[in-house]
Amino acid sequence: MPEAGLRLISINLKKRLNNPHSRRVLIKWMSPLNATVFAAQEPVAAGQEIPCELGGLHRAGRNQNVACWVAHPDRLSVSVLSIPAVILESDELVICNTYLSSYSSAKRASQIHELRSRLLCYNKRVIVVGDFNSAPLATDGRYGDAGPVRNLV
Numbered sequence: 001m002p003e004a005g006l007r008l009i010s011i012n013l014k015k016r017l018n019n020p021h022s023r024r025v026l027i028k029w030m031s032p033l034n035a036t037v038f039a040a041q042e043p044v045a046a047g048q049e050i051p052c053e054l055g056g057l058h059r060a061g062r063n064q065n066v067a068c069w070v071a072h073p074d075r076l077s078v079s080v081l082s083i084p085a086v087i088l089e090s091d092e093l094v095i096c097n098t099y100l101s102s103y104s105s106a107k108r109a110s111q112i113h114e115l116r117s118r119l120l121c122y123n124k125r126v127i128v129v130g131d132f133n134s135a136p137l138a139t140d141g142r143y144g145d146a147g148p149v150r151n152l153v
Helices: 020-033 105-119
Strands: 008-012 037-041 057-062 066-070 077-081 085-089 093-099 125-131
Touching: 008 125, 037 093, 037 125, 057 077, 057 085, 066 085, 066 093, 077 105, 085 105, 093 105, 105 125
Parallel strands: 008 037, 093 125
Antiparallel strands: 037 066, 057 066, 077 085, 085 093
């Protein structure tokens, strides 16, 4: 997963990956993008199997809420956390795919703190993708670009 050749797609599949029509549409959509990492949130419904292969990519890590497929699984190490999150680590880069609680802001805050402490241990670039289940606030700016500004007019 060299940084220079990284093509990352992150998407919430809303538990539709095992629907044959949805899967065909997804693969047709992603095919020309030549992704090297595909990170999904809510890939399948509870109890369903997460496929080992997706559009030529190989499953690298998963739990019921997140899954990752990669072009070269032999070039990275994988950690699956209970947060839930999957962490892919190469020599140059760390990618974290997470799905934070949509039901409890207290649980979501706890998950964020746990994830933060885990990711601060890496001495390399970290990319975090996922479904954070939090609506932006006015202080975040129109596109999350408000920076330190606290009062928007």
